[in-house]
Amino acid sequence: MSSASEPVIRAAGLTKVFRSPDKAPGLSGSLRHLVRPRHTNRAAVNSVDLTIGRGEAVAYVGANGAGKSTTVKLLAGILIPSSGTVRVAGVDPHRDRLVNARQIGVLFGQRSQLWWDLTVRDSLEVLRDLYGVSRTQFTERLDEFDEVLGLGKLLPVVARRLSLGQRMRADLAATFLHGPAIVYLDEPTIGLDIAAKDSVRMFLRQRVAAGTTILMTSHDLRDIEDVCRRLIIIDDGRIIFDGDLGRAKDAYARQRQLSVQVDAPVDLAALRAGLPEAQVEQGASTRELVVVFDRFAHRATEVLDALTRQVDVVDFRLQEPQIEDVVRRVYRGELLVLPPQGVDA
Ligand SMILES: Nc1ncnc2c1ncn2[C@@H]1O[C@H](COP(=O)(O)OP(=O)(O)OP(=O)(O)O)[C@@H](O)[C@H]1O
Numbered sequence: 001m002s003s004a005s006e007p008v009i010r011a012a013g014l015t016k017v018f019r020s021p022d023k024a025p026g027l028s029g030s031l032r033h034l035v036r037p038r039h040t041n042r043a044a045v046n047s048v049d050l051t052i053g054r055g056e057a058v059a060y061v062g063a064n065g066a067g068k069s070t071t072v073k074l075l076a077g078i079l080i081p082s083s084g085t086v087r088v089a090g091v092d093p094h095r096d097r098l099v100n101a102r103q104i105g106v107l108f109g110q111r112s113q114l115w116w117d118l119t120v121r122d123s124l125e126v127l128r129d130l131y132g133v134s135r136t137q138f139t140e141r142l143d144e145f146d147e148v149l150g151l152g153k154l155l156p157v158v159a160r161r162l163s164l165g166q167r168m169r170a171d172l173a174a175t176f177l178h179g180p181a182i183v184y185l186d187e188p189t190i191g192l193d194i195a196a197k198d199s200v201r202m203f204l205r206q207r208v209a210a211g212t213t214i215l216m217t218s219h220d221l222r223d224i225e226d227v228c229r230r231l232i233i234i235d236d237g238r239i240i241f242d243g244d245l246g247r248a249k250d251a252y253a254r255q256r257q258l259s260v261q262v263d264a265p266v267d268l269a270a271l272r273a274g275l276p277e278a279q280v281e282q283g284a285s286t287r288e289l290v291v292v293f294d295r296f297a298h299r300a301t302e303v304l305d306a307l308t309r310q311v312d313v314v315d316f317r318l319q320e321p322q323i324e325d326v327v328r329r330v331y332r333g334e335l336l337v338l339p340p341q342g343v344d345a
Pocket of ligand 1: 043
């Protein structure tokens with residue numbers, strides 16, 4: 001999937017294989033490995049195709065060890081691909097590392113790029129110098145960032161005295177200072193309070209609207225929903241989903257729950273026989289039923305029809321699955337297999 005604009009990130013068959021020592025635990029294992037070393041090759045990123053357009057905001061999620069950081073390192077030019085091709089804003093990131101470095105920004109929520117003993121202003125000045133940002137641009141950008149990040153008050157403060165939220169705001173300014181076309185963000189709101197999270201998200205939305213491309217990893221669903229329209233899920237080095245956030249819910253959150261109020265007690269066995277693939281349970285009272293069904297097996301109207309044939313339905317409520325459930329399952333490393341396309345309610 002790509003946006004209407006020209007792609008700024010394009011990877012084809014991108015693969016990174018790591019060779020790790022294959023040794024049994026303990027001293028004997030180490031000794032045996034010394035005498036006869038064995039290695040296992042493992043693809044941390046496996047035949048990844050990726051096309052991301054200018055100004056797209058993409059959430060990149062996957063369980064621990066799925067290959068997120070390795071992908072970002074390949075895009076940032078820190079790692080050399082074992083095979084496949086990658087172009088970022090027109091350059092090969094590992095061959096043209098310097099050019100690439102000017103075009104990208106990287107922010108790790110748990111690591112600061114500010115100099116601990118310098119004031120925020122001095123850190124930003126060093127970065128200005130490093131990236132060759134003109135004085136005029138520097139002032140303009142800081143003014144622009146100040147509106148959302150409230151940077152002015154932070155400029156004279158030494159980095160180590162900043163609160164976590166303040167530090168993140170200063171780090172965001174540092175990341176975007178040189179006007180990168182692409183920014184990779186790793187957990188940008190981790191540990192922040194709600195107000196600070198909101199200003200980070202607002203800032204990111206603004207940068208995306210201004211044309212910056214964002215690839216973000218986050219466990220916080222609000223980050224994903226507030227900033228990104230597109231979701232990419234990586235599992236064991238392979239991309240298993242790439243598309244609209246809403247479509248991910250359609251694809252993975254299959255279960256719907258129908259809560260029904262009826263006017264008289266119900267024969268549960270007869271109902272279950274009529275809906276063999278659904279789970280029919282008594283609710284909080286004998287006049288309440290809860291039907292959990294797979295929307296690829298039944299339509300909501302089908303379930304309601306089966307119920308109304310046996311009982312008078314007084315009221316009902318259909319609970320839709322949440323995208324949050326999908327992302328939680330991804331992070332829990334639950335196996336995700338794309339369901340067949342088909343029935344929709
Ligand atoms: N330098 C390396 N040498 C050998 N194996 C590595 C190296 N870097 C990563 N790996 C392995 O590659 C796989 C993918 O790792 P990666 O760090 O990309 O995952 P991740 O999705 O970013 O995980 P996390 O959410 O835990 O950061 C893991 O199995 C990891 O152990």
